[in-house]
Amino acid sequence: MSWENNVRKVVPYVPGEQPKAEKMIKLNTNECPYPPSPKVMDALQNLSANCMRLYPDPAVTDLRQALADYYKVNVEQVFVGVGSDDVIANAFMTFFNSKKPILFPDITYSFYDVWAELFGIPYERIALTEDFRINPEDYKRENGGIIFPNPNAPTGVLEDLSMIEDILKSNPDVVVMVDEAYIDFGGASALALLEKYENLLVIQTFSKSRAMAGMRIGYAIGNEKLIGYLNDVKFSFNSYTMNQTSIAMGVACVKDDAYFKETVGKVIATRERVKKELKELGFSFPDAMSNFIFATHESIPAAELFEACKKENIFVRYFKKPRIDNYLRISIGTDEEMDTLLTFLKKYIAQKQ
Ligand code: PMP
Numbered sequence: 291m292s293w294e295n296n297v298r299k300v301v302p303y304v305p306g307e308q309p310k311a312e313k314m315i316k317l318n319t320n321e322c323p324y325p326p327s328p329k330v331m332d333a334l335q336n337l338s339a340n341c342m343r344l345y346p347d348p349a350v351t352d353l354r355q356a357l358a359d360y361y362k363v364n365v366e367q368v369f370v371g372v373g374s375d376d377v378i379a380n381a382f383m384t385f386f387n388s389k390k391p392i393l394f395p396d397i398t399y400s401f402y403d404v405w406a407e408l409f410g411i412p413y414e415r416i417a418l419t420e421d422f423r424i425n426p427e428d429y430k431r432e433n434g435g436i437i438f439p440n441p442n443a444p445t446g447v448l449e450d451l452s453m454i455e456d457i458l459k460s461n462p463d464v465v466v467m468v469d470e471a472y473i474d475f476g477g478a479s480a481l482a483l484l485e486k487y488e489n490l491l492v493i494q495t496f497s498k499s500r501a502m503a504g505m506r507i508g509y510a511i512g513n514e515k516l517i518g519y520l521n522d523v524k525f526s527f528n529s530y531t532m533n534q535t536s537i538a539m540g541v542a543c544v545k546d547d548a549y550f551k552e553t554v555g556k557v558i559a560t561r562e563r564v565k566k567e568l569k570e571l572g573f574s575f576p577d578a579m580s581n582f583i584f585a586t587h588e589s590i591p592a593a594e595l596f597e598a599c600k601k602e603n604i605f606v607r608y609f610k611k612p613r614i615d616n617y618l619r620i621s622i623g624t625d626e627e628m629d630t631l632l633t634f635l636k637k638y639i640a641q642k643q
Contacts, residue, residue: 300404300407301404301407302404303400303401303404304400305319306318306319306607307319307605309603309605311603313603314603314604314605315604315605315623315627315631316605316621316623317582317604317607317621317622317623317627317631318605318606318607318619318621319503319607320443320472320497320580320581320582320619320621321497321501321503321621322498322499322500322501322553322557323622323623323624323627324501324553324556324557324624326500326501326502326539327501327543327549327550328549329542329543329545329546329549330502330542330543332542333539333541333542334535334539336538337535337538341534341535341538342534344534345530346530346532346533346534346537347537348525348529350370350532350537351365352537352541353370353507353532353537353541353544354368354370354509356540356541356544356545357370357509357511357544360544360547361481363484363511364514366517366518367484367511367512367513367514367517368509368511368517369509369510369512369517369520369521369524370507370532370540371508371509371510371524371531371532372506372507372508372532372536373495373497373506373507373508374469374471374494374495374508374510375401375508376506376508376531377493377508377509378401378405378437378508379405380524381465381467381491381493381510381520382405382406382409383409383523384519384520384522384523385464385465385467385491385516385520386406386409386411386434386435386465387411387434388433388434388435388464389412389434390432390433390434391412391413391414391433391434392406392411392412392413392414392433392434392435392436393413393414393416393428393429393431393433393435393436393437394413394416394436394437394438395415395416395418395424395438395442396415396416396418396612397422397442397444397611397614398415398438398439398442398443399439399443399471400609400611402437403415411434414433416429418442418445421576422442422445422447422576423449424438424442424449426456426457426460429460429461430461433461433464434464435464435465435466435467436457436461436464436465436466437466437467437468437469438467438468438469439468439470439472440454440468440469440470440473440477441472441475441477441578441579441580443471443472443580443582444582444584444607444609444614444617444619445576445584445614446472446575446576446577446579446580446582446583447576447577447578447579448476448477448577448579448580450478451480451482454466454468454480454483455483455486455487458486458487461489462487462489463489464489465489465490465491465516466487466489466490466491467491467492468480468490468491468492468493469493470492470493470494471493471494471495471497471498472498472581472582473494474498474499474500474554475498475499475557475580475581476558476579479492479494480492481511484511484512488512488513488515488516489516490512490513491510491511491516491520492511492512493509494508494509494510494511495507495508495509496508496540498581499553499554499557499581500543500550501553502539502543505535505536505539505540507536507540557581560622560623560624560625560628561578561581561583561622563625564583564620564622564632565577565578567632568583568585568635571587571635571636571639572587572588572589572639573587573588574586575617581621582620582621582622583619583620583622584614584617584618584619584620585617585618585620586616586617586618587639589643590638590639591616592616592617593608593610593616595618595635595638596608598634599631599634599635602634604630604631606618606619606620606621607620607621
């Protein structure tokens with residue numbers, strides 16, 4: 291037993307299931323239902339053996355430059371990592387270094403408390419309002435930093451920039467991180483506030499709107515000083531985190547903006563249609579501005595619907611957690627996939643009534 295006393299014990303984050311079923315409808319981890327741009331596949335074909343033999347560029351300059359050009363910022367303002375999980379973990383380690391608690395919503399991305407525990411960062415969960423909104427007044431207290439997703443996950447609720455600016459104005463002495471994993475599906479990015487607030491870090495990912503979850507690319511944009519500190523920590527941990535394949539495919543992805551916009555447009559159109567149809571079936575949900583809908587049914591418990599869908603090889607996400615244990619988080623798939631889900635739900639609900 292003695293060696294075990296010295297182990298750093300953690301309760302790990304549990305990622306969504308990646309089922310192996312042959313024929314399934316996978317609406318449980320908010321992936322994009324469409325493939326990445328054909329140009330991304332071309333970039334993969336064009337890779338040489340040298341990209342396996344040699345270490346990748348530790349500064350990831352090509353990808354950072356492509357992102358800097360796209361967002362019209364300086365390359366020194368861009369940090370990249372192996373998915374936004376890696377970016378956020380590095381950012382927690384870099385910027386949340388106070389004895390005062392960091393603040394995040396009680397209903398939010400369930401990795402935040404895991405990183406806080408892992409790094410020994412004190413934290414407080416701030417309750418969202420009854421309708422799952424962030425009340426900025428709750429973030430005007432002593433704290434060691436702030437993080438929240440916008441739109442929030444798993445609720446899909448989008449806050450506007452004035453709310454975010456209110457929080458930034460009241461918290462000039464800590465870093466405020468806005469996790470924009472789902473911002474491309476209809477929200478206004480806090481990137482617009484970067485020039486005014488040097489303590490703002492905006493984090494985005496290629497995993498959702500850019501259809502590249504499997505390649506693991508995330509990034510953060512902030513002022514140069516902030517990004518400099520983030521790089522110091524990253525290079526003190528692991529210099530070569532991003533592999534050359536991801537870098538090359540990521541660059542090709544950023545450069546095909548027409549494809550990106552078309553794909554996001556299709557997901558949004560499907561989401562808006564599915565919202566209407568779910569309402570007709572007796573579901574309600576906070577207005578979703580993400581690539582998922584967080585829905586509860588008027589009579590059938592979410593846990594039951596989750597199991598019933600699973601039996602049909604339709605995978606959605608269910609969180610057995612306070613306040614949200616009667617909700618299903620349903621990612622937006624293709625129109626055909628959503629039709630299969632809706633047809634099944636219609637049949638299931640009818641037979642219960
Ligand atoms: N933030 C939020 C709010 C998320 O839902 C996710 C996806 N699980 C992530 C960050 C991490 O995504 P990735 O590491 O694939 O970029």
